[in-house]
Amino acid sequence: MSWQGRPVAIIGTAAHQVCRFVPKGTDQLPVPEAEMLAGIAQTAMANAGISAADVGAAAFTAPGRHSRQQGFAAFMAARLGLRCQAFLGEVSAMGITGGLAIEQAINSIALGQCDVAIALGIIYETALPGSTLGHEDLYVTGHADFQAPFGLTPISWYALDAARYIHETGITREQIAAVAVKSRKLAASNPLAQFRSPLTLEEVLSQRMIVEPLGLFEVPAIADGAACIVFAAEDIARALGQPYSSIRGRALGHDGYHQMGQAPHDMTRFPALARAAEAALGEAGISISDLDVAELYAPCTITEVLACEAIGISARGAGALDAIAGETMPGGRIAVNSSGGCLSRGHPAPVTALYGLIELDDQLCGRSGDRQMKDAAWALHACELGNYNSALVHVLEGPR
Amino acid sequence: MSPLAIISIEQDIAVLPMVYPYSRNFWDGLIEGRFRFQVCTICSAKYFPPQISCNCGSSEIGWCDASGKGSLYSLTFVHAGVSAMLESGPYGIAIVDLEEGLRIACAWIGSRDVPLDSGVELAATRHSNGYLYVAREPSLGHCQSKCT
Numbered sequence: 203m204s205w206q207g208r209p210v211a212i213i214g215t216a217a218h219q220v221c222r223f224v225p226k227g228t229d230q231l232p233v234p235e236a237e238m239l240a241g242i243a244q245t246a247m248a249n250a251g252i253s254a255a256d257v258g259a260a261a262f263t264a265p266g267r268h269s270r271q272q273g274f275a276a277f278m279a280a281r282l283g284l285r286c287q288a289f290l291g292e293v294s295a296m297g298i299t300g301g302l303a304i305e306q307a308i309n310s311i312a313l314g315q316c317d318v319a320i321a322l323g324i325i326y327e328t329a330l331p332g333s334t335l336g337h338e339d340l341y342v343t344g345h346a347d348f349q350a351p352f353g354l355t356p357i358s359w360y361a362l363d364a365a366r367y368i369h370e371t372g373i374t375r376e377q378i379a380a381v382a383v384k385s386r387k388l389a390a391s392n393p394l395a396q397f398r399s400p401l402t403l404e405e406v407l408s409q410r411m412i413v414e415p416l417g418l419f420e421v422p423a424i425a426d427g428a429a430c431i432v433f434a435a436e437d438i439a440r441a442l443g444q445p446y447s448s449i450r451g452r453a454l455g456h457d458g459y460h461q462m463g464q465a466p467h468d469m470t471r472f473p474a475l476a477r478a479a480e481a482a483l484g485e486a487g488i489s490i491s492d493l494d495v496a497e498l499y500a501p502c503t504i505t506e507v508l509a510c511e512a513i514g515i516s517a518r519g520a521g522a523l524d525a526i527a528g529e530t531m532p533g534g535r536i537a538v539n540s541s542g543g544c545l546s547r548g549h550p551a552p553v554t555a556l557y558g559l560i561e562l563d564d565q566l567c568g569r570s571g572d573r574q575m576k577d578a579a580w581a582l583h584a585c586e587l588g589n590y591n592s593a594l595v596h597v598l599e600g601p602r
Numbered sequence: 603m604s605p606l607a608i609i610s611i612e613q614d615i616a617v618l619p620m621v622y623p624y625s626r627n628f629w630d631g632l633i634e635g636r637f638r639f640q641v642c643t644i645c646s647a648k649y650f651p652p653q654i655s656c657n658c659g660s661s662e663i664g665w666c667d668a669s670g671k672g673s674l675y676s677l678t679f680v681h682a683g684v685s686a687m688l689e690s691g692p693y694g695i696a697i698v699d700l701e702e703g704l705r706i707a708c709a710w711i712g713s714r715d716v717p718l719d720s721g722v723e724l725a726a727t728r729h730s731n732g733y734l735y736v737a738r739e740p741s742l743g744h745c746q747s748k749c750t
Contacts, residue, residue, distance in 0.1 A: 337617050337684060344707070347619035348651035351734055352695055352709050355683035362676040362697055369676075369718040411681045411692075462707065464650060466675065466699045 203485055207312030211439035211446040212598075214250025215560045216242050217429035220396040220548030224328040224426075231329055235269045239324040239428050240281050246320070246430035251442050254283040257432075258316020261306035263323025263552040264294035267338075268330055288315035296342065297499055297586025298454075299323075300555025301594035307433045308449055308596075317438055322430035325550040343590075344461055357421050357502065359461055359589055361413035364504040367470045368415065373507075375407075375415040377522040381503035382406045382419050382545050384525050388532075389542025391572035394557065396425055396548030419545070420503045427550030429557055447566040447581070451486030451597035453478040459591045472512035475584060475593035479513040482582070486597040490514045494578040495537045495565045497558030499585035501544045501551075509587050510538060537575040540565060555585040559596070566600030605635030606670045607725040607741065609711075615729045616686040624654045627665055632726040632733040637668040639704055650704045670724040672700040674737070677710055677718065696737040698722055712738040 218238070224231055247254060260282075262275045271277055275292045284290070288310040293302040300323065307319035340350035343359065368375065383403050389395035401419065409418035439446040455478035462469060483489060496515065500506035507521030515536055516524045524530050530538035541547040541561035544554060562581040564570050570578075581598040621629050628651075631638040640649040640663045642656035648666075655661040675697040680688070687693060694710030708724070716722070716739055723740045726733055 340617060340684065345651055347621075347625065349707050351615060351617045351619050352707060353617065353680055353684055353687040353693060354695060354707060355680060357683070358678055358680055358695055361678040361680075362695070365678055366676040366718065411679075413681065413683070414679045462697065462705060464648075464705060465703055466705050469676070469697075 204487060205450055205485060208314060209436035209448055210308045210311045210433050211436045211448045212431060212559070212563045213252070213434045213439050213442060213444070213446055214246050214432040215430065215563055216246035216249060217394055217557060217560055218242055218427060219394050220425050220427045220550055220557070222328045222424065222426055223326055231326070234271060235265060235324050235326050236271050236278060236281055239278065239322060239430070242428045243282055243320065243322055243430045246322070246432050250432035250434070251444070252318055252432065252434070255285055256318045257284050257320055258287050259289035259307055259310035259319035260284050260286050261289060261303040261319070261321050262292045263299045263303050263325070264292040265324060265326070266552065268326045269324070270329070288319065294552070295592060297551060297590050298555070298592045298594045299552040301585040301596070304431065304555060304559055304596065305452065305594065307431070308452070311433055311435050317435045319433045320430055321433070321556065323553045323556065324428035325552045326426050327424050327550065328426055349461070355413065357413045357416060360421070360502040360504055361416050363469055363508060363589060364415055364502070367504060367508065370470065371519040373519060373522050376403070377526060378503045378507055379403060379406045379420055380522055380526045381506045384531060385539060385543045385546040388540050388573050389546035392542050392547055395542045395546055396423065397542070397546045416502055416504070422501045422544045422549035425548040425550040427548065427553045427557060429553050429560060431556055431559055445567045445601040447563045447598045447600050449596055450599045451482040451484070453481035453485065453595050455593040457591050459589065461589050461591070469589055470508055472508055472588050472593070474591055475509060475512045475587055475595070476514070478593040478595040479582065479584065482595040482597045486599070488580055488597070492580050493536050493582050494580055495540060495562055495575050496582040496584070497539060497541060497561050499544065499554055499558060499587050500539065501549055503545070505587055506539060506543060509584065513582070513584070532573055532575040537565070537573070540570065540573045540575060555583070558583050558585065562598055566598060603667045603669060606637060606723070608635050609725050609727050609736070611727045611729050613690055613729065614731045615734055616684065618732060625652045628652050629733065631667070632735060635726050637670055637724050637726070637735060638665045639668055639702065640664065641666050648702065648704055650706055666702070668700055668702055668704070668724070672698040672722055672724070672737070674716060674718050674720045674722045675699050675705065677716065679714065696722070698724070698737045709734065709736040710738065711736050
């Protein structure tokens, strides 16, 4: 089945460097969420060559409890001077939140409800005093009564994946940690990245343990981010005369688990992601081997390994080995997380998918500088991933 | 079915489960050293955690005692997270496949070096503020006097 509805293109993007918006040692938000996001949105629209009045749909990632300003989508529409007629609202579903905003913007155009749409959001984690993990996070990432009492933190699920994978394949924690080294190398040339200084494997392995076998540099740091992507019907993109990338396929998968099922199943295979990737590639009319770049929402080292294997980028058991061999770097078979990924580009979770799609748009349009994948023509974006079970995949084609 | 061992734990439960009328039978069972799961009387589907109704539509769900025996699917130790849970240092979490065909997550106590796929057993834990459950390596046999 090929793309249904009007073809959709990306015509402009903007994002803030991933970092702590509130510097350590202060409680003071320098700028409120709405003002920060307004600046990003206006830059994206200027990059796209459109004005606020042109925007027919605006899909915001729900700012959550971190934002003092609520009623966020309606507030921001007023702040930006939008006159939406197709969609105005907030979206949220754990790790696919950014992907849902992207999806809603694309769909508004594909369905013919508008010609121009924006997907945007801000997450301001450092706005919460102390930024410590509270009980509430346990109620998101596990059963409130039958898992939360055991302290199943968000990272613990990834750690359980890693322990099982190590047991089944004989791949070591040290080999999996290569993903952290590779990510940092790529982030060096990414101005949006949270961490850009060089990192050795020894440094990764010597950090304090977070949840075994994942240490501090094998899991994401607290991160704030704000990003905006402007989409338009492809004929408008063409008329604007600048290189653009287009969405050629999409699919969602879910196995019906929340972290884990009630009966034994393989927690290292990610079947929902495998099905969604296959369907999205099929809709785009290409196969895995046609892909040049991929951005995979991979909060921890192990997640990138397992996602590459689930999608078929790497053979079973070879995800870490491919990272070590440079196969998943620019210059290898396919550049995976050329942005530096969740570990080095950073992971402002609800908006991470926006950063991922921006990286792919830059790669496809030849704007990625030192981390450019040569002749990048096809890209795959995936969020969330794994036993955080929703998988939302988009396939993009670069300028023809 | 012999009851599970009940282990007294000094540390309070930091994140308490909510006990509802539909799940009370499970939590009351722990006090007696029983780990109860559900079986639908219409379609025989098994459930843990408990549900009010079966996904087949039936509200005729019965309860069964698990043997407490299972296989260790995965294991980890948390060093950073909710500070109230880390007061005594890192704590263990296990995913256990019970011999009745149910997969559960629970606390882990005991050895850190148990290979995955080892046989394990469940035990109830008694805290000053409630009961929970853990997995551990099979004990050689527990004295009645320790299980008060």
